[in-house]
Amino acid sequence: MTFVDVILPVPLPGLFTYALPASLESQAQAGCRVVVPFGNKKVTTGVIARLHDQEPVGVTVKDVVEILDDTPVILSSQLSLWQWMADYYLCTIGEVFKAALPAKMKTLRTSSLFHLGGIREESAVRNAFPVLSPAQLSALTAIKESWQRLPVCLLHGVTSSGKTEIYIHLIAEAIAHGEQVLYLLPEIVLTSQLTDRLRAVFGERLGVYHSKFTDKQREEVWYRQLSDQPYDIIVGVRSSVFLPFQRLGLVIVDEEHEVNFKQQDPAPRYHARNVAILMATRAKARVLLGTATPSLESYYNARTGKYGLVTLKERFGQVLLPEIEIVDVKELRRKRMMTGPFSPQLLERMRSALDSGQQVILFQNRRGYATHIQCPVCGWVPHCPHCDVPLTLHARSGRMTCHYCGFTAEIPARCPACENEQLRPHGFGTERIEEDICTFFPEARIARMDLDTTRTRNAYESIIHDFSSGKTDILVGTQMVTKGLDFERVSVVGILSADTMLHQPDFRAFERSFQMMSQVSGRAGRRQQRGIVILQAMDVTLPLIHQIVDNDFDAMYQDQMLQRRQFTYPPFTRLIFVYMKHRHASVVDMLARDATQRLRNLFGTRVLGPDEPPVARVQSLFIRRIMLKLESSLPLARIRQLLWQVKAELQNQKTYTSSQIYFDVDPL
Ligand SMILES: [Zn+2]
Ligand SMILES: [Zn+2]
Structure with a gap:
């Protein structure tokens, strides 16, 4: 009698043993999906992890109802990766299974196996190859040398240093050797700019994978990767580590410092960069981590010899790093020279940029209109009834919203505590900044990029498209605008409140602030012209502010390492x-x-x-x-x-x- 141990999409530990009817024996293989009876529900879909002949003792074993696949749809390398993830991240393998497979592949209906014949000609790499500068060329050589010694290399290249061109060369070489490439990005918002660039070079050899795709599209990519004509390159966000790869040779993790690589909820709470490194190590593939602002963990690994380290300090085309001007908000407030969240310096720089046809980015890491409303008489602040946070004011919808659970309520006409009728907004969110900036620059075309304006994938793309084609002049946004987007005519970046980010109760607050502010500064002055960053802060004496101004990553790293060693935090x-x-x-x-x-x-x-x-x-x-x-x-x-x-x-x-x-x- 043959038995199968099955992974089921449930948060219960372990595998579930079923008996295999003789009629199904020839079809059963590890990695095939099965339909099995489970619990009170009639049946569910699982995956065969292994076959064996040991009858479980003391329990009634039920029969497998149906096998959905003739050949495995999950490779053995994937099954062992799932097990590793469940072990390491302290969840069940069923939870990993649930996260890994496109929803359709978990349904009971047998999937019509995709017809893959004649999808593409063996298209050659096209002639759109970027020419590398001497600095890029020597970085490329150094990366390859580093791989001779260590499988993982960290490329620390300042913003606009042209890391993507280096990636393109490495991808082309990998493909020429018959290897597959996984290119991981932290955000869907970054995929469209990048895939346009990569498509120009690699054409149909490139596949894209992320959660905004329909389930059908995701299922198609999965089956394509199992076929004998898989995509050579997969560009995707963190879930792409779950795709099947038959001959993985290179993994690129771009913007490796980004927190979006970590899944918060639900389980598995995995870090895609770390999972990708493990995947690559198992496949004997090479890994390149690229960023202008490394995570301290990765930088520590590079400095202690676990990873290779290649530095690229020069911006492509000799563009200078932006000049950063610190503005003392406390002092200006005292002199009553601030207009809301705007300093005279910022307004003046914006004016001259707009007058000469340049663009402006304003960064405030808080969405909504105001952080909250408050009664000026008795101090009452409306809170979410379900969560322990004040409600955020959204003026456009005229409502207050909880950013944790989505609860919304009307703005009350009067204070429920003291009946006062003048409730006041406190703090500045992106929505309020967008509204206020209109009064200073009524002729400017303004767009806002935050979670509220980018609910759909098209919204993202149209905001970015409008800004890069010059249809908008000012882009106001949260941390979304700090991502590695490439705009040609941005000459001024305003960081509205640099030090509020530091007051998070988190040992990573300084590292994060440095990353965000360096990244958003890097959006200024990309081509031909040196940009300016106006950095507004309440406390201008903070060392971190000066490390950002000097672009002194090493000073920040040394400072933070001292702290983390002293208070025994990671990487220690x-x-x-x-x-x-x-x-x-x-x-x-x-x-x-x-x-x-x-x-x-x-x-x-x-x-x-x-x-x-x-x-x-x-x-x-x-x-x-x-x-x-x-x-x-x-x-x-x-x-x-x-x-x-x-x-x-x-x-x-x-x-x-x-x-x-x-x-x-x-x-x-
Ligand atoms: Zn009141
Ligand atoms: Zn809530």
Whole structure:
């Protein structure tokens, strides 16, 4: 009798064993999808992980109902990657399966296998090859030399140094050797500019993969990658690490520092850069991490000899890095010279840029109109009834919105506490900046790029297209405008409040602020002309502000490493967060105390907390968090085992039923 161990898309640990009817035996292979009976629901779709002949003892084994595939749709390399992800990120392999496969492939309906014949001619690489500058050429050579010694290389190249041209050369070489390339990007917004460029060179050999694609399109790419005519290059966001690759030779992770590479919710809470590095190592492929502002972890790996390091300090075409002017907002406020969030210096620079037909980017890392509204008489602030945050004012819709759960409410006509009728907006979001800037430059064409204006993929693209073709003059935006977009006529960048980002309760706040501000500054003066950045700050004495002005990444790195060593943060330790959620505060508090005690018995002083995360209540669930700070030398397998054990003990207690407990490994 043959049995199959099946991965099911459920948050229960382990594999599920089923018996294989004789009629299906010839068809069954690891990596094929099966339909099996499960729980009260009649049937569900799973994937065969392995076949064997050991009958499970003491349980009734049900039969496989149907096998959906004649050949595996998940390669053995993928199955083992899924297992690694489940182990490392402390989730179940079923949760990885759920995230990995396009939704359609998880449905019961047998998929019509795609007809792949005659999709493309073996198209040659086209003649649109970029010519490299001497600096780019020597970087290219250095990267290849570095790969002789180490599989991973970090390319630290200033903004506008022409990293993409280097990537194109490396991709062409890989393809010429019959290898496949995975090109990872942090954001969908970046894919269209990039794929246009890559298509010009590589034509139909290029496939794109991301979540804004329809499920059918994603399924098509998946099957194409299994065929004997797969795409040579896949450009995509983090989910592309789940695609099948038969001869992966090169992985490029562009903007490797971006937090979007980390999946926050739901499980698996994986970091696509790190998963890609593991994938590449297993496939004996090379990895290039590219960025103008490396993550401190990657830079540390490069400085300590784990990765190669290649630096590119020159901007392409000898364009100078922008000049950065610091503006002391506190001083100007005292002299009553600020107009809302705008300094006279910023307004003047904007005026002269607009007068000479140049463009302006204004960066404020907060969307909405105001951060909140407040009653000036009694101080009342409206909060979300489900989450522990003030509601953000959105003037255009005339409503207040919770940015965590989406709850919205009308702006009250009067203060419910004291009946005062003049409620006042506080703080500046991008929406308010967009509105205010109209009054200074009524003739300018203004666009806004943030989560509210880019709900659809077309909206993204049309904002970017309008700005790069000169249809708009001023682009106001959140961190979205800091991404590696290439605009030709931006001569002024305004950073409206540089130091607010530093006041996040997060040991990465300085690193993030440096990255964001350096990146947005890099949008200024891309071609022919030196740009100017107006950096407004309340506290102009902060060392970080000066490190940004001097573009001194190493100084920031040294500063932060000192701090992290002193307070034992990554890369000197490994962090694991344990999250607990429940709809009653009293239950979650009890659970958190209980969990902490159990963990302390095992891990001693490595356990910190419990505490409340910055937003301690979301969607009516109260949240508590425990932090584990573990020496990198500790054996991970044993730690995992203990954590699973504690989780199981807690969830077996009646008091805590209907609570959620989950882990976030290497949280960002
Ligand atoms: Zn009031
Ligand atoms: Zn809410």
